[in-house]
Amino acid sequence: MTAGIASWLPLSTGERSVAIEVLVHGPLSRTELARRLGLSAGSLTRLTKPLIESGLLVEVAEAGVSAEARQGRPSTPLDVVADSRYFLGFKVTEDMVYAVVTTLRSHIVARHDRPLTTHDPAEVADVLGEMTAALARDHPRLAGIGIGIGGFVQDRAVVGESPFLLWRDVPLAELVERRTGLPVVVENDVAALVESETWFGAGRGLDRFVVLTIGAGVGYGLVLGGKRVPFAEEDRGFGRHWIVDPNGPLTPEGRRGSAVSLLTIPSIRYQIHAATGRDHTYEEILALAAAGDPMPARVVDEAARALGALLAQISNFVMPQKILLAGEGVGLMDVAGKTVEETVRDNRHPLAAPLDLETKVSDFHDWARGAAVLAIQVLVLGSAEG
Amino acid sequence: MTAGIASWLPLSTGERSVAIEVLVHGPLSRTELARRLGLSAGSLTRLTKPLIESGLLVEVAEAGVSAEARQGRPSTPLDVVADSRYFLGFKVTEDMVYAVVTTLRSHIVARHDRPLTTHDPAEVADVLGEMTAALARDHPRLAGIGIGIGGFVQDRAVVGESPFLLWRDVPLAELVERRTGLPVVVENDVAALVESETWFGAGRGLDRFVVLTIGAGVGYGLVLGGKRVPFAEEDRGFGRHWIVDPNGPLTPEGRRGSAVSLLTIPSIRYQIHAATGRDHTYEEILALAAAGDPMPARVVDEAARALGALLAQISNFVMPQKILLAGEGVGLMDVAGKTVEETVRDNRHPLAAPLDLETKVSDFHDWARGAAVLAIQVLVLGSAEG
DNA sequence: GGACTTACTTTTGGTGCGAAACAATTGCTG
DNA sequence: CAGCAATTGTTTCGCACCAAAAGTAAGTCC
Numbered sequence: 001m002t003a004g005i006a007s008w009l010p011l012s013t014g015e016r017s018v019a020i021e022v023l024v025h026g027p028l029s030r031t032e033l034a035r036r037l038g039l040s041a042g043s044l045t046r047l048t049k050p051l052i053e054s055g056l057l058v059e060v061a062e063a064g065v066s067a068e069a070r071q072g073r074p075s076t077p078l079d080v081v082a083d084s085r086y087f088l089g090f091k092v093t094e095d096m097v098y099a100v101v102t103t104l105r106s107h108i109v110a111r112h113d114r115p116l117t118t119h120d121p122a123e124v125a126d127v128l129g130e131m132t133a134a135l136a137r138d139h140p141r142l143a144g145i146g147i148g149i150g151g152f153v154q155d156r157a158v159v160g161e162s163p164f165l166l167w168r169d170v171p172l173a174e175l176v177e178r179r180t181g182l183p184v185v186v187e188n189d190v191a192a193l194v195e196s197e198t199w200f201g202a203g204r205g206l207d208r209f210v211v212l213t214i215g216a217g218v219g220y221g222l223v224l225g226g227k228r229v230p231f232a233e234e235d236r237g238f239g240r241h242w243i244v245d246p247n248g249p250l251t252p253e254g255r256r257g258s259a260v261s262l263l264t265i266p267s268i269r270y271q272i273h274a275a276t277g278r279d280h281t282y283e284e285i286l287a288l289a290a291a292g293d294p295m296p297a298r299v300v301d302e303a304a305r306a307l308g309a310l311l312a313q314i315s316n317f318v319m320p321q322k323i324l325l326a327g328e329g330v331g332l333m334d335v336a337g338k339t340v341e342e343t344v345r346d347n348r349h350p351l352a353a354p355l356d357l358e359t360k361v362s363d364f365h366d367w368a369r370g371a372a373v374l375a376i377q378v379l380v381l382g383s384a385e386g
Numbered sequence: 387m388t389a390g391i392a393s394w395l396p397l398s399t400g401e402r403s404v405a406i407e408v409l410v411h412g413p414l415s416r417t418e419l420a421r422r423l424g425l426s427a428g429s430l431t432r433l434t435k436p437l438i439e440s441g442l443l444v445e446v447a448e449a450g451v452s453a454e455a456r457q458g459r460p461s462t463p464l465d466v467v468a469d470s471r472y473f474l475g476f477k478v479t480e481d482m483v484y485a486v487v488t489t490l491r492s493h494i495v496a497r498h499d500r501p502l503t504t505h506d507p508a509e510v511a512d513v514l515g516e517m518t519a520a521l522a523r524d525h526p527r528l529a530g531i532g533i534g535i536g537g538f539v540q541d542r543a544v545v546g547e548s549p550f551l552l553w554r555d556v557p558l559a560e561l562v563e564r565r566t567g568l569p570v571v572v573e574n575d576v577a578a579l580v581e582s583e584t585w586f587g588a589g590r591g592l593d594r595f596v597v598l599t600i601g602a603g604v605g606y607g608l609v610l611g612g613k614r615v616p617f618a619e620e621d622r623g624f625g626r627h628w629i630v631d632p633n634g635p636l637t638p639e640g641r642r643g644s645a646v647s648l649l650t651i652p653s654i655r656y657q658i659h660a661a662t663g664r665d666h667t668y669e670e671i672l673a674l675a676a677a678g679d680p681m682p683a684r685v686v687d688e689a690a691r692a693l694g695a696l697l698a699q700i701s702n703f704v705m706p707q708k709i710l711l712a713g714e715g716v717g718l719m720d721v722a723g724k725t726v727e728e729t730v731r732d733n734r735h736p737l738a739a740p741l742d743l744e745t746k747v748s749d750f751h752d753w754a755r756g757a758a759v760l761a762i763q764v765l766v767l768g769s770a771e772g
Numbered sequence: 773g774g775a776c777t778t779a780c781t782t783t784t785g786g787t788g789c790g791a792a793a794c795a796a797t798t799g800c801t802g
Numbered sequence: 803c804a805g806c807a808a809t810t811g812t813t814t815c816g817c818a819c820c821a822a823a824a825g826t827a828a829g830t831c832c
Binding site (some may be wrong): 208314316 | 594596606608610611615617618619622623624626627628629631632633695699700702703704705732733734735736737738739
Binding site (some may be wrong): 459 | 818819821823
């Protein structure tokens, strides 16, 4: 496999901002770029010329249907060559490794999953290496690898602590780099998803943006000034100490009335099991609640109120322009979205700017895609520091 | 009275950043400035020269005791001429107007208060004009006026809505400008205090900073990237809809268990009155609680827990580097600070960065000083937009 | 008093930008 | 179809700003 270059040719700050703007916001004419970046038309000629010569940007023919036939010289949009390079994203779970290959625009072009039968660091790295080799056959121009993992990651390279893999201070980036010859970034999975949504998803171009994930746990990501704010307790059980309702339920995972006890899938299943003695999947519980079964309805209602209170508090304090609700547990919104919205409204000032809430079901490939975005960022920005 | 110039001589962005750095962080040598601003030594010679020539900065002799007798050529710190210009800050309440004169560094050099016997906009402006004239006699070089007012203010000029003055859309800045000939900035009082603390106080140089005020109401200010985030519900009863404890007390001011019902001085006094039938001042209630009187102790304890929960939630979501607790109701911390801290700890992750909480008792002159800082900002930045 | 250290100044050259004139390419009008 | 208006993109020029390097100033240390 060919070793990808570590980063784009050294770009000046002006060139880089042009490149990122085109990468993130699709084909844009020079004039449009000048407007967006606050530069003069002349500067854009200067900045785009080397980018086009290096093959990073291309002039694309205005789509056949020239939409609005405006007067004047037609603009020639510029675009990145999205499939000039490919990126590999891994999501590592307790028993599976999910992989995706994406374009420079983070569009998924291939998927590949494999069960994980060992937790030995070297053997896990072997698995990742083999999967990379397999995927590289069909996608030769791989430029980098991103790995998302549930746990605490240091310097985007070392897994400091992973509860489900039972790892401590495993230099995963180095292990995989040695096996693949490609630059590797490792990051906490929630952080990766947040970066991904900030660059290419719901948080594109926003100044204040929050991501809240519900699934096996609760995850939180804060983006201010377009940059993610890192924090120490990240994915070390965030939300376990976060008390929403002091009289709420107690579960093995979180403290009484905590976000974890009220909202995560295991906790909701635990509550139903403790009350009825029967085991149900999360989807079954939601269906039973929708059908009016009293016990599931109560648990789901309580979860919805907790989520509403949580969202209201985030809105009140952070005042984000948008909150993205993601993860495997957002099915709650389909069944009890109305309760969530009511609770939010009830906990906010009537004059407050309305909450822009986006819900997104994410499967494991979305998490892997988030990791791939990290590799894209490294290539574009030239360093592993976000 | 002499009309102050509207702003400093047109400064380049580099010059302005030097001026602000010296203004906010005290006397600094050129080398130190170069380090802080990330510029070369040569650039600092270039940038400081015109500032010194224009009289805005001066070289100050290293204080007699040259502290640490370091090797090498001694540095010559630069400082602003703090009393080259004075600024006027007003805080307008229902029945009083508080005024302070400050230096460029926002040090208070004079105070002057007058009762307010009318709420007629023109007559209030007259009062402010007369107070300005009186203060201008002793402090001729007034450069600008800042007015802080409880209520909703638009464009830093028009009082859109003030519940206690019963004003709607009063162009206060214009009224006072016409009477004084000085540039006037009007702003919501909490916003003014936040700006003041961001420039000269607890929030100096911080990236993420929160101000929470407790007094007649609850105020909230969010500073991100060194800039205050404006919000629509600002001082239109913030905290009234903000439910801390669903089973908390109900007061005439706020909703059941809201921050207002639990924390504000009127609400605490109301609770005691409703329970015991007796009227006590806030200070008396705190003293009674400290002495162990059960009913006041319960109310104060509940307030402390609410404050702790509130601070924890802010910490968890905004992750500020510091929270400043200000206002007339911070006496609560003296009596029940331990309970507040315990509650904060109880609602946060053990690995989370410890909360940096600063408490500051503010009287009305502090609020007026906050308003004066707005006038300073306008002079230095050259516009009313923060 | 000479060596050394640190602070500041001067000089030089490069970079990045905007302004303005110019070229290109279309639609519209008569 | 010629001419004009509108719009995009290019070229040229000059300015503002900055870093690097070399030089100067002013002190301490031995």
